[in-house]
Amino acid sequence: MSHDHQKYAVVGERVALRPYAADDAEEFTAAARDSRALHRPWLFPPQTAEAYATYRRTLEEDPARLGFLVCDRAADGRIAGFVNINNIVHGAFLSGALGYGAFAHAAGRGLLGEGLRLVVGHAFGALGLHRLEANIQPGNAASRALVMRTGFRLEGYSPAMLFVDGAWRDHERWALTSEMTVPAAPR
Structure with a gap:
């Protein structure tokens, strides 16, 4: 599927960022369904057109949110x-919380890592934020490795922080x- 008609917000070497669009529903939800084994039990992106909308x-x-x-x-x-940047707060805090996921067909290729670095640069540049957080369940090794490669530091542990998959889950x-x-993208 060609997305030449889409306007990119930020362009990197291998990936580009753009907003979600209504006509992405079929591609996004199919990729989410194909990625269930990769995402569970950590992540639950929309898998139907209605949920995507x-x-x-x-x-x-x-x-x-952005x-x-x-x-x-x-x-x-x-x-x-x-x-996604969620819980964006302006004023003295200038902060946001990240949510992210790679789809199975792209996993392990460094594309999400480059995308995350581009979002961080955009958040600290054009958006004027000062701080970004990623709250990760301790067993999610792939997500922990991603933020470590991006230069995030571990700041603490929050018991029963977020309600995920039917229960309150601990998060780092x-x-x-x-x-x-922020480290440069690996070549």
């Missing part, structure tokens, strides 16, 4: 994953501030 509208209408699709430039803009708090150096 609600999810996209929430990202568009809530000023405390969502980006990570698109593979070598695959004609195919959606490789997503990175990883954070990055605008003063910290």
Whole structure:
């Protein structure tokens, strides 16, 4: 599927970021369904057109949320994953919380890592944020490795922090501030 008509917000070497669009529902939900084994029990992106429409509208209408699709430039803009900034707070805090996921067809290729670095640069640049957090369940080794490669530091442990998959789950708090150096993308 060609996404040449889509306007990219940020362009990197291998990926580009763009907002979610209504006509992405079929591609996004198919990729989410194909990625269930990769995502469970950590992540539950929308798998139906109706759930996707609600999810996209929430990202568009809530000023405390901003969502980006990570698109593979070598695959004609195919959606490789997503990175959302949630709970954006301005004022003295200038902070947001990240949510993200790679789709199975793109996992292990570094595309989400590049996308995350682009979102971090955009958040600390154009958005003027000072701090980003990623809250990760301790057993999610892939997510922990991703934030470590991106330069996040482990700041703490929060018991029963988020309600995920029917229960309150413990999370590690990883954070990055605008003063910290984000590592360059591996070549």
